[in-house]
Amino acid sequence: MYTWDFNILWSYRWLFLNGTLMTIAITAGVIILGLLLGLLAGLMQLSRNPILRWISWAYIEIFRCTPLLVQLLWFYYALPVLTGVELSAMTAAVMTLSLYGGSFYAEVIRGGVIAIDPGQSEAGLALGMTPAKVMKRIVLPQAIKQMIPPLMNQSIIQFKNTSLVSVLAVPDLLYQGQVITMDTFRPLEVYTVIAVIYFVVLVPLTAIVKRSEKKLQRSH
């Protein structure tokens, strides 16, 4: 029977904290950049210009239909060979995760916009508003309401996805865990603690998502 010993990990508490903060920071950056990319690609999907539509379609499908781990390795190891541009592990990680997340956000944003009654756009246009103004003032404010829950869900998945950046030696929570494991030979305790940390951060977040979903349904 295995005897658990968590005491040994106490001396590594700052490393755990460091890793956790790094994971949160990467997640925040990746969500913000991903949302910008997603908004751009999502609106391009709705454009009347077929070239813009094609570009965003290609982007979305490439990143949705290849594994994130493969993308990370490709951007870090293959892209420099191809272009001669060396990316730091952090840059490659944030860029890849943002592009990956953006492809999913784009679909959510496109879906949210097309779910709005076309009569809303017509009413805006009939007043003499330009299509851009209609999007900004009439369609998006209504569509965002529908989008927020799935966007939040996707962001929660992104939080967990950041654990993959450890393969590029980005010092996130999982990477620090690997370091601690090598130091202590206590993988069972270390990875249990790491799982608990992810869980403890995400459970309140999912509760907030649930509550905001209900709130949004009631609001204008």
Place this chain on the structure above:
Amino acid sequence: MTGTVTPDNTKIEITNLKKQFGSNIVLRDINVKVDAGSVVALIGPSGSGKSTLLRCMNLLVIPNGGRIRIGHHTFVFDDGSKMPRAKDQAHFRSNTGMVFQHFNLFPHKTVLQNVMEGPLVVKRMPKAQAAQLARTLLGKVGLADKADTYPDRLSGGQKQRVAIARALAMEPEVMLFDEATSALDPELVAEVLGVMRDLAAEGMTMIIVTHEMAFAREVADKVIFLRDGVIVEEGPARELIDNPKQEATRAFLSHFHTRND
């Protein structure tokens, strides 16, 4: 609006208008003239093209050929030419008010904000001035007390009256009504027709797509009967509705009560 009577007093002039969706020809060769201050009712069976014709007048549908003039603004369409630029379309539309069958109020804005939206965004009117204009118009349609309500708290008839106020806020030269009472419960139709009747009496130029024959007979100056994308018959409202000359018009009108008594 100036009261000057020019030799040619037409506010709207539609010439050789054509529209097709794919191979489906919806409007064949439409010519319409509407005098300033007059009310024209477009009637006809569903699929006759009357709503499409109305939507062509504010470019929500872009015609494939012909010419549309409203006031001093003219657009010429022909098959080869490119679509008018979005900005030009928007400018043209700001001169016409449109009222939809399903109201299409903005649900995320209050009644007052709905009415303010056009002047605020399109005319860049200062907020206080837009609010004042909106309150005046809401008073006119009898809904001054609903200014701070959201549309989902209103009845259908109230919604449509707000939609009329919203369109009027742009101070358009022409008002277009696309089956404005068709989605209403019967007991709510009268309040909307009442507002439209007042507008007509004030001298607003109005084009009305409607199935309310009694209303058309009473309020419209001219009735145009469309079928299969063609104007079958047009004439003074009472004359056309009481004594249609064409068999098709007669057959269509036989489905309606054409009088309010």
